[in-house]
Amino acid sequence: MAEKKKxxxxxxxxxxLAAVTLLVLSPFVIVAINxxxxxxxxxxxxxxxxxxxxxxxxxxxxWDRVDFTGKLFNSLYISVTVAVVGVLFALLNAFALGIGKxxxxxxxxxxxxxxNTLPQETLAYPIxxxxxxxxxxxxxxxxxxxxxxxxxxxGTYLLSSVxxxxxxxxxxxxxxxxxxxxxxxxxxxxPVSLPTxxxxxxxxxxxTWNEFFLPLILLPSNxxxxxxxxxxxxxxxxxxxxxxxxxxxLLGLLPCLIFFLFFQxxxxxxxxxxxxx
Amino acid sequence: xxxxxxTHKERLNRGYAPFLIPGLxxxxxxxxxxxxxxxxxxxxxxxxxxxxxxxxxDNYIKAFGDTTFWASFTNxxxxxxxxxxxxxxxxxxxxxxxxxxxxxxxSPGITAVVKAGIYLPQILPVAIAGIVWGWILDPNFGAxxxxxRAVGLGDLAxxxxxxxxxxxxxxxxIMVWFQLGYxxxxxxxxxxxxxxxxxxxxxxxxxxxxHRFRIVSYLIRPEILVVVLTTTVxxxxxxxxxxxxxxxxxxxxxxxxxxxxxxxxxxxxxxxYGSAIATLMTLIILGLTILFLRxxxxxxxxxxx
Numbered sequence: 001m002a003e004k005k006k007x008x009x010x011x012x013x014x015x016x017l018a019a020v021t022l023l024v025l026s027p028f029v030i031v032a033i034n035x036x037x038x039x040x041x042x043x044x045x046x047x048x049x050x051x052x053x054x055x056x057x058x059x060x061x062x063w064d065r066v067d068f069t070g071k072l073f074n075s076l077y078i079s080v081t082v083a084v085v086g087v088l089f090a091l092l093n094a095f096a097l098g099i100g101k102x103x104x105x106x107x108x109x110x111x112x113x114x115x116n117t118l119p120q121e122t123l124a125y126p127i128x129x130x131x132x133x134x135x136x137x138x139x140x141x142x143x144x145x146x147x148x149x150x151x152x153x154x155g156t157y158l159l160s161s162v163x164x165x166x167x168x169x170x171x172x173x174x175x176x177x178x179x180x181x182x183x184x185x186x187x188x189x190x191p192v193s194l195p196t197x198x199x200x201x202x203x204x205x206x207x208t209w210n211e212f213f214l215p216l217i218l219l220p221s222n223x224x225x226x227x228x229x230x231x232x233x234x235x236x237x238x239x240x241x242x243x244x245x246x247x248x249x250l251l252g253l254l255p256c257l258i259f260f261l262f263f264q265x266x267x268x269x270x271x272x273x274x275x276x277x
Numbered sequence: 278x279x280x281x282x283x284t285h286k287e288r289l290n291r292g293y294a295p296f297l298i299p300g301l302x303x304x305x306x307x308x309x310x311x312x313x314x315x316x317x318x319x320x321x322x323x324x325x326x327x328x329x330x331x332x333x334x335d336n337y338i339k340a341f342g343d344t345t346f347w348a349s350f351t352n353x354x355x356x357x358x359x360x361x362x363x364x365x366x367x368x369x370x371x372x373x374x375x376x377x378x379x380x381x382x383x384s385p386g387i388t389a390v391v392k393a394g395i396y397l398p399q400i401l402p403v404a405i406a407g408i409v410w411g412w413i414l415d416p417n418f419g420a421x422x423x424x425x426r427a428v429g430l431g432d433l434a435x436x437x438x439x440x441x442x443x444x445x446x447x448x449x450x451i452m453v454w455f456q457l458g459y460x461x462x463x464x465x466x467x468x469x470x471x472x473x474x475x476x477x478x479x480x481x482x483x484x485x486x487x488h489r490f491r492i493v494s495y496l497i498r499p500e501i502l503v504v505v506l507t508t509t510v511x512x513x514x515x516x517x518x519x520x521x522x523x524x525x526x527x528x529x530x531x532x533x534x535x536x537x538x539x540x541x542x543x544x545x546x547x548x549x550y551g552s553a554i555a556t557l558m559t560l561i562i563l564g565l566t567i568l569f570l571r572x573x574x575x576x577x578x579x580x581x582x
Contacts, residue, residue, distance in 0.1 A: 021390070024397070024398065034420070048427060093296070114308075117566050118308065118562070119559055122556060123311045129314075152300070152303075181296070210403070232405075248408065252401075252405035
């Protein structure tokens with residue numbers, strides 16, 4: 001299709017779109033520039049000026065105050081574990097439901113969809129209660145267990161539908177060669193579907209990182225908190241000045257920006273893979 | 278021979294069930310039992326430590342007479358407006374505009390930048406998005422009031438999140454900002470399916486922009502349905518931004534069911550009442566999901582004909 005001629009109307013459209021995009025991005029910019037100011041600089045020149053000197057004191061002070069290294073580690077530990085075990089959970093279930101046609105598979109699928117749609121509010125108190133009874137309250141294991149199931153349930157649903165289109169000849173050929181079910185899973189099905197599993201891993205990782213409600217309830221101790229919880233709890237506890245508040249917001253959003261840049265290719269690949277299916 | 282083949286296939290299909298066992302066990306432990314316990318608890322009076330006392334439908338009757346409960350659900354409807362309706366309509370209009378007008382005149386690179394920029398808020402944990410805005414709207418040192426003063430509109434400076442008249446509107450505006458990228462990206466991906474020749478033919482036939490907009494919306498209605506369901510469910514569960522920005526206040530100005538349930542669980546020790554609110558939320562969400570699956574099945578049937 002040939003590019004159409006640019007008229008004054010099309011330039012106006014470009015200008016409007018640029019304005020909308022900048023408006024959406026402005027909070028990021030405002031947070032970024034004010035995180036690097038000293039309180040005196042902020043008081044003198046307000047929120048819109050660029051920093052007189054790029055000062056990292058607010059950032060480092062806040063980093064130490066919340067032990068940000070520790071929080072990053074907690075979030076990474078929880079998110080990676082959930083992503084790995086959650087993918088495994090989905091793979092095993094989907095192997096039975098998508099490759100094998102276990103009796104009542106439709107009902108099992110409905111169960112797993114429900115697990116993912118239920119509001120966490122309805123599970124929160126019993127899970128809090130059981131976690132206390134089992135002495136894993138305040139321990140990241142409690143959060144990990146819950147999210148393995150909630151996200152693995154979504155993965156089960158998605159992977160089962162992907163597996164129902166898995167080439168039957170490959171499965172039958174392997175079985176004629178005498179492969180048992182474990183060999184079939186680990187030597188045939190898993191390697192072939194590795195790209196889909198990688199997309200699931202990425203989604204589970206980011207979703208778990210972003211979770212708020214259940215980690216807030218299950219991880220009350222400062223030492224076990226994740227990044228989003230630690231930042232919002234600190235916000236409530238301390239009387240922070242403008243630059244410190246800005247620094248905390250910047251530290252909260254930086255990891256997500258990095259993941260976005262890092263995972264962008266996997267995610268777009270995921271979208272295209274989905275459309276081929 | 279045929280029966281032989283059938284039994285052979287059946288034999289090949291055996292032995293899968295054991296793979297389901299760990300998943301089902303975890304499911305029962307983490308979802309099944311807590312869910313049943315929550316429903317049972319909604320029929321009891323319980324402070325979380327002592328014995329549970331069965332009270333029948335008392336908690337539900339209490340809810341229907343409780344103004345805070347109704348306020349939370351009314352606010353929830355407004356949240357659906359801010360999370361589903363407004364971003365959905367703007368996202369659709371923007372997607373069609375980019376697809377049908379803009380990308381024919383400018384390089385795809387510019388479209389990609391616009392898309393990525395508007396999508397960016399979506400990558401944040403919604404609680405962090407709340408922190409960002411909580412700081413910008415802070416009445417003492419926030420940037421927004423600073424901007425208003427800088428451009429001579431200082432009279433409009435206001436405690437946006439702390440005043441009953443603007444708190445809910447502010448949260449809604451923040452949610453529009455946060456959500457807009459989601460429908461935009463989904464709809465733009467869906468439009469890849471639409472044959473540009475359909476649009477050109479429509480244009481040649483003299484279809485105006487409103488006509489073309491309706492054609493496109495019709496062609497991508499499966500995606501529209503998915504966006505409407507997922508964002509409505511998301512709006513019904515909304516918790517993080519309320520917790521971070523307003524804690525449901527001032528008064529009950531921004532209370533939502535999710536936060537109201539949380540308060541009853543962990544601040545007021547009314548676990549039975551909190552469970553009743555959570556159960557009602559569950560009923561609404563499951564009802565919506567079933568409705569959605571039915572509409573979807575119907576659409577697929579229409580397409581097959």
